[in-house]
Amino acid sequence: MKNKVITADQAIALINDGDVVCTTGFVQSCIPELLHAALEQRYVDTQGPKNLTLIMCAGAGDSKGLGTGRLHHEGLLSRVIAANFGRMPKVAEAAQKNKIQGYNLPQGIISKLYRSCAAGSPGLFSKVGLHTYVDPRLGGGKVNEVTTEDIVKRLEIDGEEWLFYKATPINVALIRATSADPSGNLSMEKEALTLDCLAQAMAAHNNGGIVIAQVERVVAPGSLKPKDVRVPGILVDCVVVADPPEMHRMNYGVMYNPALSGAIRVPVDHMPRMALDERKIIARRAAFELPLNGAINLGVGAPDGVASIAAEEQVTPYLTMTTEAGAIGGVLAGGSSFGSSANADSVIDQNTMFDFYHGGGLDLTCLGVAEVDEQGNVNTSRFGGRLNGCGGFIDISQNSRAVVFAGTFTAGGLKIAVEDGKLKIVQEGRARKFVKAVEQITFSGTYAAKKSQPVIYVTERCVFQLTPDGLELIEVAPGVDIDRDILAHMDFAPIINRRPMLMDERIFREDPMGLMDELTNLNLCERVSYDPQRNILFLNLEGWSVRKKADVADLQKVLVDACEKAGRRVNSVVNHDGCRIAEDLYEAYADMIQHMMKHHYQSTARYSTSSFMRLKMQEALSKRGLRPHIFESAEEAHAAVEAARAAAE
Structure with missing residues (x-):
């Protein structure tokens, strides 16, 4: 029996110039930090390996230099295929300066492409990305001028439009688990998520590459139960034990939380109430759209406040919250634990979750916005000089039965007050979100309207509805003047077919809204x-x-x-x-x-x-x-x- 346990330096030494490397991790969770650190140190010390291609799904870092942010050194990377660039800002900067090639593809597509690689398939057919910046007619997901190869093609099959995403063979997979036996069998009992570790390992192994697994501990041969093994040892070449333990934190803010790993269940009946500010107003209005007994996805930022409102209004037991990272049920976690769930009903692999999303399994998603234009197009991926990336936004928004976009009406310094059940704009935000044309189309309003997809846009002061002719203003907060507080801060005139309704007055009062009675x-x-x-x-x-x-x-x-x-x-x-x-x-x-x-x-x-x-x-x-x-x-x-x-x- 071969003992596959070696040091991080020994494992990273196996990576060659020009290799295609994929890595696991979701936002700040489940990141093989020691492996990233060892790869960075090898390059700093030896200037090798050079010209790697990095493939990753969600951002895996803290936006300040950890995770894949460690791989920013000039010459280390020559190409990046990722759903998110925002968590590795120096790598994003290199792409914006044309120092490396870059592709920004939907998270679910990359996740499922690992399986295509594992199966020896040339790629993946999907409708995800049609009529967004990923569509070859709008850029094909390329992030700069030096990126010239087309890895996304538009094809017509039986009269329907499809996108074909080309698979990139993988040489090295950097994955993470909790325990390993000497043969490389991996279990994930203390991990918050399983992500794509199995598919990544199979993709690298079947391409003749290597699989390096970072773990917390090594256990005796035969001590792992067969059904607990999430990645079999036949796929794993190297096992690296994280030392010091801080390099194997559950996420950057939490060393270990057994409620997020499913080891225990914790009481969640007494979550702190949100203050009645713009975030709570938005979350409360969005909560009126919740489908009881439905499957729901919430984005980061203003949308994740919906989970808090659901808890306040005691409707959480009648909803099933999900995350694109694979958590189903329970109470969605925020902050550094975003993507995981306390008291989850189950945790499935990320690529399987995107099968569910792509197939129309979601009843509702609530997502944030950076820009919205008169056609209802939404931009969250590239704005204000920043290359942020789409993450799972395209996968989720295009395929959810109904969509709620949620965010403040303006950005940068907005201050509001609620007085006697009425909203007052104390200080307007410096930046407009409702613009004539978005910088990049992450969500196509025109395509959604053509498919008769229900879409609304919720802000603290008003609500818009998507129609075939563009955005219609349908609700206004009490105390808000349409001309002064809405139209004066938009770059286009929305459709106003009638006098807009007042947003529900309960939203603007401290008392509970009685949401359960409303939803039932x-x-x-x-x-x-x-x-x-x-x-x-x-x-x-x-x-x-x-x-x-x-x-x-x-x-x-x-x-x-x-x-x-x-x-x-x-x-x-x-x-x-x-x-x-x-x-x-x-x-x-x-x-x-x-x-x-x-x-x-x-x-x-x-x-x-x-x-x-x-x-x-x-x-x-x-x-x-x-x-x-x-x-x-x-x-x-x-x-x-x-x-x-x-x-x-």
């Missing part, structure tokens, strides 16, 4: 009233949102119950003014109307001041042979029902 539609019956003398059923949907199919089912039940209580077919008047129906739910909503017309309504009239709502409803109703007209005012709708009632009598 417990108060929906209060929107229905019946006049038996005139046999008219009134339904007031003003300010209500149809966010998910369950909302349609809940509304149908309330209406059926009201009609059955009336004991006869009724004439209905429906107020849709200020009601928002998610873009992909108009068909389901029209099916509900068809059911009511067939079984319970004698006649119906609907009204809305939103021309977009009227158009979408008319299209959906016409397909079903129903009267498609939607009135513009309550007076017109009431007159139409009275006429129908009189004719029936």
